[in-house]
Amino acid sequence: MQRVYSLLVDNNPGVLSRISGLFSRRGYSIDSITAGLTADPRFTRIIIVASGDELILAQIEKQVRKLEDIIEIKVLKPETSVFRELIMVKVRANAAERAEIISIAGIFRAKIVDVEKESLMVELTGNQSKLDAFLNLLDGHEILEIARTGITGLARGMKDVTYID
Numbered sequence: 001m002q003r004v005y006s007l008l009v010d011n012n013p014g015v016l017s018r019i020s021g022l023f024s025r026r027g028y029s030i031d032s033i034t035a036g037l038t039a040d041p042r043f044t045r046i047i048i049v050a051s052g053d054e055l056i057l058a059q060i061e062k063q064v065r066k067l068e069d070i071i072e073i074k075v076l077k078p079e080t081s082v083f084r085e086l087i088m089v090k091v092r093a094n095a096a097e098r099a100e101i102i103s104i105a106g107i108f109r110a111k112i113v114d115v116e117k118e119s120l121m122v123e124l125t126g127n128q129s130k131l132d133a134f135l136n137l138l139d140g141h142e143i144l145e146i147a148r149t150g151i152t153g154l155a156r157g158m159k160d161v162t163y164i165d
Contacts, residue, residue, distance in 0.1 A: 003057045004076040004153060007046040008162060010069040028060050032150025047152045072162050076153050083153035087131045090121045092142040108134045
């Protein structure tokens with residue numbers, strides 16, 4: 001079972017290290033973790049995707065909530081949230097292969113961000129299934145490198161917005 005946690009934390013040095021250290025000490029699994037400043041630079045939003053059974057996932061939430069820099073923790077549910085991930089893929093492509101890869105990228109509304117003599121780089125944003133489908137269509141082409149950001153997300157609408165003075 002997988003769960004997505006949205007943490008609003010004070011933007012203090014070492015906060016990400018303390019959070020990941022808690023996961024490490026307790027033996028919890030992190031599938032992905034993303035972090036970035038919010039609209040207010042005093043705060044950082046951290047999105048953690050974790051796996052485990054219901055007991056483990058409940059323990060993760062309780063343990064993270066106890067950390068000193070945590071302002072808020074929310075569980076982002078798929079039916080009431082929007083999730084996205086960014087992937088960059090470098091593919092070996094000679095002149096003949098380039099057109100096919102560009103065509104596949106077009107189907108997914110991906111961007112070609114770099115073209116070299118023997119390779120090209122594609123950038124794609126979407127949910128995990130879209131990214132996986134794109135990679136599946138590249139089967140047969142030599143993928144040289146992949147970089148994935150991990151999942152980020154927000155709850156839909158105004159209901160779960162946190163206001164801090």
